[in-house]
Amino acid sequence: MRYQPRRGNRVAAALSSSILATALLVGGPGAGPAQAADDPNAVALDKDAILAANQLDEPQWYKDNIPFLDTPDNDIDDVYYYRWSTYKRALRYTVPGTGYVSTEYDVPIGYAGNPYTALPDATGYHLLDARWLRNRDYAGDYLDFWLRGAGNSGARNFSEWITSAAYQRFLVTGDAAEIKADLPHLIALYKKWDSNFTSDITVNGTQSSSDLYHQTPLSDATEYTETSMHSSNWFSGGPGYRPTINAYMFSAAQAISKIATMTGDSATATEYSDKAASLKAGVQNSLWDPQREFFMQVYNTNSTNGTLKQTRTTWREAMGFAPWAFNLPDAQYSSAWKYLTDPKRFGAAFGPTTLERVHDFEAEQAAVTHANTHSASTASNGKYVGQIDFDDSAVTFTVDAPGNGTYPVTVHYANGTTSTSTHTVVVNGDTANPVTVSYAPTGSWGSFSEAKSVTVQVPMKTGANTLKFTKGTGFAELDRIATNPYFNYEAIPAQQKRDDANCCHWNGPSWPFQTSQILTGMANLLQDYPAQSYVTKADYQSMLAQFADLQHKDGKPYIAEAANGDTGDWIYDGFNFSENYNHSSFNDLVLSGLLGIKPQANNTLVLKPLIPSGWDFFAVENVPYHGHTLSIRWDRDGSHYGKGSGLQIFQDGQRIHQSSTVGNTTVNVADPVTPAAQQRLMNVAANPLTAEQDWLGRTITQPYPKAFASYTNTVSNGPHCHSGQTCKPNTFDAPLRATDGWIRYDKIPDDRWTNSGSPNATDHLGVDFGAPRKINEVKFYTYDDGANIRVPASYTVQYLKDGAWVNVPSQTKSPATPRANNANEVTFPTITTSQFRVVFTPQAGKFVGVTELESWYPETPEVKIINKNSNLELGVAGSSIAPGGAVQQQTANTTANHRWKIVPAENGYYKIFNTNSGQVLGIKDASTTAGATALQWGDTLTADHLWSVVDAGGGYCKLVNKNSGMVLGIDGMSTSSGAQALQWGDTGTADHLWRIITDDGATPFNS
Template identity: 85%
Template sequence: MEDTLMRYRLRPSNRLVAALCGSMLFTTLLTAGPGATAARAADDPNTVALDKDAILAANQLDERQWYKDNIPFIDTPDNDIDDVYYYRWSTYKRALRYTVPGTGYVSTEYDVPIGYAGNPYTALPDAAGYHLLDGRWLRNRDYAGDYLDFWLRGAGNPGVRNFSEWITSAAYQRYLVTGDAGQIKSELPHLIALYKRWDSDFDTDITVNGTQSTSDLYHQSPLSDATEYTETSMHSSNWFSGGRGYRPTINAYMFAAAQAISKIATMTGDTATANDYDVKAAQLKAAVQNSLWDPQRNFFMQVYNTDGTNGALKQTRTTWRELMGYAPWAFNLPDARYSSAWKYLTDSQRFKAPFGPTTLERVHDFEAEQATRNHANLFSSSTASGGQYIGQIDFDDSYVTFNVDAPGAGTYPVTVYYANATSGTSTHRLIVNDDTAHPITVSYAPTGTWGKFSESQAVTVQVPLKAGANTLKFAKGTGFAELDRITANPYFNYQAIPASQRRDDANCCHWNGPSWPYQTSQVLTGLANLLQDYPAQSYVTKADYQTMLSQFAALQHKDGKPYIAEAANGDTGEWIYDGFNFSENYNHSSFNDLVLTGLLGIKPQADNTLVLKPLIPSSWDYFAVESLPYHGHTYSIRWDRDGTHYGKGSGLQVFQDGRRIHQSPTVGNTTVNVAAPVTPAQPARMMNVAANPLTAEQDWLGRTITQPYPKAFASYTNTVSNGPHCHSGQTCKPTTFDAPLRATDGWIRYDKIPDDRWTNSGSPNATDHLGVDFGAPRKINEVKFYTYDDGANIRVPASYTVQYLDNGSWVNVPNQTKSPAAPVANGANEVTFPTITTSQFRVVLTPQPGKFVGVTELESWYPEAPAVKIINKNSNLELGISGSSVNAGGTAQQQTADTTANHWWKIVPAENGYYKIFNTNSGQVLGIKDASRTAGAVALQWGDTLTPDHLWSVVDAGGGYCKLVNKNSGMVLGIRNMSTASGAPALQWDDNGTADHLWRIATDDGATPFNS
């Protein structure tokens, strides 16, 4: 089924042959049959080396046909990487959520609804870039395509700026895989509109450390950058979200967006726009390098802006390294001379940890030459960390005083780097916060030479600090010693790691130390770019990439099985933000794209080439990638050093659509010429008219349910609370999960923990049913349900049948064809039949003796309606949008007939028997300005914000005409002053019977009426 859900492509025609109003009921539009499936090369002996069924079985994946139809298959010598690769495709699949007709699929981060998403369907923009990058490798383009539309012009558009995002860059990277130039060019106006929405966060000529610059940069708060409780914010007055400033992340995202827009504009021939955004990208690059780069610490830092939470920190650059400083490399922003920052990634005193990099460096450097000193002298040395040190601290009044902040009172380690060329131990008196009565003795063993320093010449002492500012005065003790620097970071992991894991997520989320897959993915992307696209450097090697990716794979386990939650202790690998029935399988990072583009080095291109820059270990004798979609073709890439592993030839081989196009004896950087891109044939788009994700969200979050239809119902539902549900930072609460509405929430899962299903556990009935009430007549010709089978009491049913409500009576749907013939456990059961019209359907389930039944999702699919024209009876003009605008707020008006996409609309079923009317040119819905209920309010297009003014009834008016009645106002769509002039605006008005309130809905060739 999933392979047929390809994007519907509008192909307008000059001929309008079927009037669609004038019948009794208006349930849906019909299309021709499902059409041909997307073209793909059949596996043949020359191409195939992997047993896909065996791989899927070994990874214990449910619904295995989905993976065979969609994912690239890999095989490497690293079992951990392979296991996590297939597991992460399962987490990607489980996060796919079918929403409603006209919107289709989104990707979610969490397994459950969350209240702070700010967007419908639990969609969040912060990880959308990862979802698009991984999703671009799926054969079904709908999953990532729907999701991109959701953010650019759909229901997610109003909240697309709730968090920092790199959607534009990811959209272009997706194009490099699909090769669909028409699709990405059609998105250009929306990508530009998204870019401009960030203008309010853009400042010019920012001031850094007291000096005004010519740098123009974007600012963002750490929270809105998806990082609460950072050290940056802890230094401000708002620990949770404050510390707003000019960050390497948001500015790298905007740099990449500007570059992408410039490239797409070049494809369209819009030279002016291309040049404009090329300049924007260049200016952002210069600003990041000039103002966010700290030349002393060799790292990209934040600069605080003038936000009130920043106090005295305003317009200063931070002095501690956070992992986000590597973000610019994920988008190839920095010049090669900045590569020295990467030396800190492999430094165990900085970011290195056994299970992945920490989000904050473990210690900060406090240079002695920058401290306050008295009766001591400054010297230079090539071995000193900053090139300078303090010596001759030789007198009773000599001292060097450092200022160290702490987030809370406690005892913290402080490491002192020194030189002592005496023959014995020397000391300093460490006076903390002027407590001269209780000095700490710091002892320095001999080092042999004055003015020479190394990492081993260090001593660590435990120092009591108060919350806030502290002074650490090193005063003359016995003997003599020189100071290079001290290191400390009281903020590292402060309050970040719970003492014990209760799985209640109460400590979430602190990004001041824990290892975080979100940023680990970004760092790995940047590291791969550095190794693949930059000149050679001496700081990191491909062995470091291999090690870090292997660590990332090792981290993604729990109890010996692949697993991912929100964050972990980088030193132990324990998942620390792992709320029960909340954080599991957390879809907030990348892995598969890292394997494909980083480790295996598959670098998509805009031209007719495929570039390979693998980062695999030199010891690897083999690897394989099969069923790889690229530019509309199918590729296999296989390395077998001597041909003995796969037995299908030696060396590196590349196959295109089953034919070998490249062979070489070695594996390394390679450019392969490939066929020109093709767009696979697009079958009719299918829509699930049973889906109701909002009702499930409202129920889960304890909100008033405002969308009862389509409404799931059942003859019996488990009444026992069968587990807790948790939420970020909250205590878990007991919840019953088996409500019928859980089976129409758009998520398909087969978990043993009870979070997303209906069961009849405890039912005394011989049979039970689960069904959907549409709230109005709808046409259906396919029902699909996914059984839940726990292997114990909830088992696949012995049998089932599909029934529908016919004139008040339940009858079996005639001519049911079941696939498979017998019910299958933890998988899809599909029933097709000739089209029927009904307001309700149900699946009647007969359990196995002594067992019960469960369903994780119940669907009812039907072909999406073809695009139509909406023609006013009074003027015989067509409904369109002023200026063919793709922007929200474009005015609806009547226009002279033409064949442009602006005059084509899609009418799709919506909740409670209403419809949404989508403009095919803009992808936005027809609504009323300001959701007004006043007669005369103009009609316009808007992103689908789920407001009632976007809902319409299509009411038969006889004679082939209908009325479009707005749900919010109850008024009809008409034309101002009954005008017959082209350009007259459409508006809502009381239904007074005038001809301008009548519309003819007309389709292209071969369509059938709205209902017959």
């Protein structure tokens, strides 16, 4: 493994009383309450020293958010903090009303299918890691994005386990009200998969009672698998009933059942508990191959599957471990794990392969001519073929190959003679060029082992190949042959050029996505299942260490898309594209797996650590749990931290547990505390959509807010090499990169504006809103490369007032002197302006850079929208959460269905979100016709979702649709509850007037 030198004094054992006094855990919006470390023994880690040693930019973010870790394994610690940085750099602020999403890549992706480069396939990992952050908004916003917001329509573009992860997040937050409010949306997401559901599937010619979900390998995030390559569509693959999607749906059904129980809805709880039980039975009865002891895909009847229709695959792929990541299989299926560490199967030095290196072709299942089948306890599958003694004796195997070439074939045999014997292998009937297999004596007949084998190279052609074993010299018995021509076929480039020309083949490479899933499953097997002999704690520790070791490049922590599991070299690592790939987990594996922190729905904390028995210490502090803050520390004899011996657990600075040993432990904790609601801020300068469209070469549809600058660097930052595609030769700094929602301080991928090369004494970077906006805070994040781009010497914030640029009055700067690679915040009394800018004075002979420029203002509180003509409130028919729910006027009540959030959008327009559904007010079919009805819809960024709020005087306003130019009114000027809202030409009638009012009686949009 790569050696990482131990950092000196990385975790000071004891903080001085002065440091301790300031070691309060202060969270941002969405964080739990600040908790003082009252017991002087509660804090043992010097967080500033840890952050400095890991060279993490913007250290305050980490202090406010992450659990701090210290273990004897330096690699694990280094990667742990690095992976928090990959999570942070993948956080993307989108727009007001949507907030934060987590992305996989650091750059826009054309195939995302959702705005803001959000993809559902790894969302489960993002939520599992983010549940350990003190700021709940990061995961909360992202969950809302999929359940209620702009991502809802694309939530099933790939297989996903969002519901399972949402429930696991609840176990950490303890916020029962939040997860219960999510229940209708989680059920709606579950039902989106109905089109992929099949009852009573047929497997290998036999109809079963199994009801399962089908998915293509590509939509399961695994293109170019062996399963794919046996179908007629190598890239997408033939659809089938897969262990992955069915495990995800099993866990979703379980979660929904548990949440429904919390709400008292026993009917729904039973319905989904039954669904989970049915899926479990289907996976175990139909996807489990009893001979190969593994979960496999069963192809469905799609035409791409040809003769494979309704058959079970015969090769093991890493997806077969997925069911354990969700505790699906019964204990009797645990034998699958014996293949994980086997170097002839999935075992590799830097993590498991995605496909087993070989699979077995049993001799007794081949075409046997003039030879006999026998039974033996040592034989694979319990049988072998002997008496291949005659000129016409033969055992003929059929082996598929993906292309013409020579492939290794291992023959497992017995030779009870005292001299070498041979078989002649005729490949595809080519008697002129046979392959000779020589068998050394094995000492006995009918006795087999892994060591009694020989490997030969066999030429094969594309498609089916016959390997006919016939008698040569002497005698030999055949147990099986083992080969897999598909393993790593076309998967690993001969030379890594960082253009990802071979990406993305999941037929052999080690893939962090599946490694994370396998480690989660292995932890569950070790923590939650009866003892078994196939994998041990040592195996978990070894594989987690391998995973940490893999996540390096040039001696520093690093992760890209996939690696060669045997060498640790990153093979899918596109330049300015794949760096810091946020598509797997690591930190949740450390916290819930290695340290064994198992959150519970009740007022307990369960520890089931998988740490090495030789560890004398570890500590994790600032762990959010049920609205409290936990610290967990193991110090065998008390000498490492000097804060007491044994295992100690602290809650909100008070010790609640101490024991002399570390092992499975259940600790009572305090009742959950829900953080007090805080008014959130919204960044009205963000414009990620324009940044995406620019990056992808698409038409710009949302020009405002528009970033501008007095001068921008004109030199290319190098190519952009998208996976599997031709490199884009040049990328450039641009003002819009500073409003794309990502905050990063890396040179690559490039995500910044700089004025490098500017002849000006000062330069500015600013934002044009396209219409007046209120702001009272500007924040920018300096980009400083330590060379020519340096933190500015000074700066000031200006705004456009009456056509002239003037300094914003009463600016309060924090810090007073600009900070490099960090946030610089300016607050001031509220101003209204259409443009602002930051004017920078560079250091002498240097230039300035900004990775993100933001302007913030408090979000408008939820409002009711009341029609003047009827005095009834705007709501959604039946309190529907479904897209297309009719918007109507209703009798006043206190339900969330009558509450709306009006948030700034592009070009001076607003979006109007229903609190109950999370969807936006729009017009049916985006019609421009008078009388078209109003409805709610997921935010698909269409113009009919945009509204002008026009003050009409007297405490009323008009809501004018951008797409049609028409106003929102009520059908027939009705005063009846339930009358439909619609758009109409502005005729000046009272039903076109609306009073927008907050709970405290304020009218934020009316004079």
